[in-house]
Amino acid sequence: MADLTSEFVGIKSPNPFWLASAPPTDKEYNVRRAFEAGWGGVVWKTLGEAGPPIVNVSGPRYGAIWGADRRLLGLNNIELITDRPLETNLQEIKSVKRDYPDRAVVVSLMVPCEEGPWKKILPLVEDTGADGVELNFGCPHGMAERGMGSAVGQVPEYIEMVTRWCKQYSRMPVIVKLTPNIADIRKPAEAAQRGGADAVSLINTINSITSVNLDDFIPEPTIDGRGAHGGYCGPAVKPIALSMVSEIARNPETTNLPISGIGGVTTWRDGAEFLALGAGNVQVCTAAMTYGFKIVQEMISGLSEWMDEKGHASVADVVGRAVPNCGDWQDLNLNYITKAEINQDSCINCGRCFAACEDTSHQAILMSEDRTFSVDEGECVACNLCINVCPVEGCITMRELQVGEVDERTGREVDGTHGDWTTHPNNPAVAAAE
Amino acid sequence: MTASIATDGIVSNRLSGEELAENFSDLHPPLDPHEALVAADRCYFCHDAPCTTACPTEIDIPLFIRQIATGTPESAARTIFSQNILGGMCARVCPTETLCEEVCVRETAEGKPVKIGRLQRYATDTLMAKPGHPFTRAADTGKTIAVLGAGPAGLSCAHRLAMKGHAVTIYDLRSKGGGLNEFGIAAYKSVDGYAQDEVEWLLAIGGITVECGKSVPLSELADAFDAVFLGVGLSGVNALGVEGEDKNNVLDAVSFISDLRQADDLASLPIGRRVVVIGGGMTAVDAAVQSKLLGAQDVTMVYRRGREAMSASEFEQVLATSKGVRIIYNAQPLRVTGNGAAAAIEFGYTETVDGKLRPTGETFTLAADQVFKAIGQTLEGAPDALNLEGRKIAVDENGRTSVKNVWAGGDCASGGDDLTVTAAAEGRDAAEDIHTTLMGG
Structure with a gap:
């Protein structure tokens, strides 16, 4: 059996699946149920300063987009940090951590961008026995207008400054949660590292408007006739999150900076992909909000089955395995040639590959009188669109041309050498260097 | 005392009104909006779709299903009606399992076709529940056409002709229009007087007069009208x-x-x-x-x-x-x-x-x-002037008979299956040819 135990910046948990700071971790009742369901850890929903708590809207907080049969693909929220008193949250954190010493309990924090408030709140959190803190520099709505959340996360100097305060006033590991609403994700990660962060976590939610009510012309969710942008998450954001995680993992400056991967993790497979791209663990929210806490059981069994099947003994063995294979476009081998192949036995003759290729790509799929679809290798550039639009998984595949075979499109023989843009004769930069 | 199922002989009142109402309820109840979305989501929007090819009226099925999926069932209905004005009835009575749904690629893939018939009903019911009629007449052409038979072929022909601006008179021997839709098919396929509602809705295009309980000899019609369409069905048994x-x-x-x-x-x-x-x-x-x-x-x-x-x-x-x-x-x-x-x-x-x-x-x-x-029906009383093919009125691919300015379609005419949808297609196509003929010359 694969060992799923996780140690992330010194914080141990029985598995690498944590619940992200969000509504599911807002109070003791939920967190206890989550731990009973099997979650390895939680990041407690963001605490703010002592005093009167923030106030949320009392209309819709979420907006969504759906796929077939209303499968939720993307979720947008305009909820703020916890709206419960600081003292209540601290008591509950202490109580939960006492009863679940083997689970990770990290506390998310967001206070004004001044030294005083951070210095004040950190000892209170430390006193609960929590395993660490996560600095919420990511929330893009509401709190950002008050100079917190992503307003801090978008300024690397602020990130560095606040992180330094936290390391100065606390013994706890400090995880800095990054906003994706920025041009280059490497900059805030580097800033966090300079400030002494133990890790970064990403991505927080993406600025979004999910829909517009076309009767009233108001963005949704609508509050009394007006809408505001929210934070987008769920399965739809996974590709963006994976890319950002990989950029930090392969950046020489931050290559040793631990990452907690967040963004659309819905199944064990999503989690494994984040691990492979360099995340030490993953955090989940939307999937739990869509299906309930029980989904972690599939994540645990799935990850375990895959690791056993592949012979990966521990989570650490998997982390970062795909990072060396992540590169820049200019390094891709232009001499690598594949061609689409349609398996006529599994083809159901829907013709989607034909429509896509004929109308929008390379006219490389032929349709016979009796609607049999085949590939014209003389035109096929192996773009993969036919595979992407085919409703039958595995019906169309890409066949790699072997050394000695001729690419009918170019008339050139595959010679097995590597040749990329950096050395290609058509690259003006190469010509200039000569 | 009422009878029971075990009462000998031919008697009424074997079942209670409640049991009968249950027995004769809608065979395929309408999809609710969510069911329709779920069903529509299964369509792959095939290129050169086999379902459309299999439909005698060649409805653009992938398009109308996508229109349902995107929340515009009325547009879906227009897509259907523009090919088949009897799309509502066909959605109820078509043997979809041997037409569109038989060749659905999801039938090939999973043995479960997209519910094309029921989606068609969802779209057409939605539009027909709204006031008004989706098509308008072209300017009056001054041409008059007689249609014999107010069944699917005659109604489809009359509607298309009216749309083109011609003045149409339909004659039917029965007390009301609809043909086999009204008198022929099983009650549980067309509940709540749908056949008559459909006739009424179809006639809202305007320019069509219906004369029921009336038969006029072909020779008289040919003299009085610019063209004649025969959709008289098969009245012999x-x-x-x-x-x-x-x-x-x-x-x-x-x-x-x-x-x-x-x-x-x-x-x-x-x-x-x-x-x-x-x-x-x-x-x-x-x-x-x-x-x-x-x-x-x-x-x-x-x-x-x-x-x-x-x-x-x-x-x-x-x-x-x-x-x-x-x-x-x-x-x-x-x-x-x-x-x-x-x-x-x-x-x-x-x-x-x-x-x-x-x-x-x-x-x-x-x-x-x-x-x-129930071993088949035959053509009865076809005018002697018309050539027959087998036991039906011989027509070419445009529905033209052997007599000038006389067209025929539906069950009485040669070619095609004896189905409502085939009759609708033949009536429509004959109308197009009548229009071309009358206006071209």
Whole structure:
């Protein structure tokens, strides 16, 4: 059996699946149920300063987009940090951590961008026995207008400054949660590292408007006739999150900076992909909000089955395995040639590959009188669109041309050498260097 | 005292009003909006879609399903009606399992086609529930056309002609329009007076006059109108040609179905305790199933050939057996016995050797107090001037008959299956050709 135990910046948990700071971790009742369901850890929903708590809207907080049969693909929220008193949250954190010493309990924090408030709140959190803190520099709505959340996360100097305060006033590991609403994700990660962060976590939610009510012309969710942008998450954001995680993992400056991967993790497979791209663990929210806490059981069994099947003994063995294979476009081998192949036995003759290729790509799929679809290798550039639009998984595949075979499109023989843009004769930069 | 299913003879009131209402409720209840979205999501939006090719009216099925999926069922309905103005009825009565749904790629992939028929009903019901009519007439052309028969072919032809700006007069012998939609098909396929609602909705295009209970000789019509379209259907019923066929209670299935469709109170319809239906088509199934639903105790359908040769689809056969109808294959009637009225019917088993049907010599007898004949209908009273092809009016691909300015379509004309959807296509296409002919010259 694969060992799923996780140690992330010194914080141990029985598995690498944590619940992200969000509504599911807002109070003791939920967190206890989550731990009973099997979650390895939680990041407690963001605490703010002592005093009167923030106030949320009392209309819709979420907006969504759906796929077939209303499968939720993307979720947008305009909820703020916890709206419960600081003292209540601290008591509950202490109580939960006492009863679940083997689970990770990290506390998310967001206070004004001044030294005083951070210095004040950190000892209170430390006193609960929590395993660490996560600095919420990511929330893009509401709190950002008050100079917190992503307003801090978008300024690397602020990130560095606040992180330094936290390391100065606390013994706890400090995880800095990054906003994706920025041009280059490497900059805030580097800033966090300079400030002494133990890790970064990403991505927080993406600025979004999910829909517009076309009767009233108001963005949704609508509050009394007006809408505001929210934070987008769920399965739809996974590709963006994976890319950002990989950029930090392969950046020489931050290559040793631990990452907690967040963004659309819905199944064990999503989690494994984040691990492979360099995340030490993953955090989940939307999937739990869509299906309930029980989904972690599939994540645990799935990850375990895959690791056993592949012979990966521990989570650490998997982390970062795909990072060396992540590169820049200019390094891709232009001499690598594949061609689409349609398996006529599994083809159901829907013709989607034909429509896509004929109308929008390379006219490389032929349709016979009796609607049999085949590939014209003389035109096929192996773009993969036919595979992407085919409703039958595995019906169309890409066949790699072997050394000695001729690419009918170019008339050139595959010679097995590597040749990329950096050395290609058509690259003006190469010509200039000569 | 009311009768029960076990009461001998042909009696009414075998079942309570409640049971009858349940039995004759919608065979395929309409999809609700969520069900429609789920069903629509399954469509792959095929290129050169096989479903469209399989549809006699060539409705752009992927397009209308996508229009449903994107929340615009009225646009979906316009897509349907622009090809087939009787798309609402066809959604109810089409044997989709042998047309669009049979060739759906999801039938190929999973054995579960997209529910095309029910989605079509969802779209057409949605639009028809709104006031108004989706099409408008072109400017008056001054041309007049007579349409004989207010069934699917005639209505489809008349609507298309009216749209083009022609003035149309429909004549029909029956008391009201609709043809087999109104008088012929099983009640549970067209509930709540849908056939009449559809006629009324269709006529809202304007420019169409309907004269019911009236027949005018072709020669008179040809003189009075610029063109004539014949959509008179098949009014004759084939005879069994066996001894005892003239006994009481040996009846035409089409008359039984027609009476049933026109009955105000189903409980008042008399039905036998033991009913035998002879035939293997849709009419036979409709008669057998409805006999059972009226409360007949034993209903047996007897067909002279095997299951695979039966023109009623597998779906219809399963429907019949699920309602308790017994189907006997490979047997043909030999004689009807009884004293004045039918009491039993004797059958001989058949086999097919070298494509020819022949008796095996084995026989059996079924008790029967009511026998319905459903072995096909024939053209009756076709004007002598018209050439026939086989037993139908000969027409070319545009519906032109051998007589100038006379077109024909639907069951009475040669070519195509005897289906509502085929009639709708032929009526439409004839109208287009009539328009081209009248306006071109």
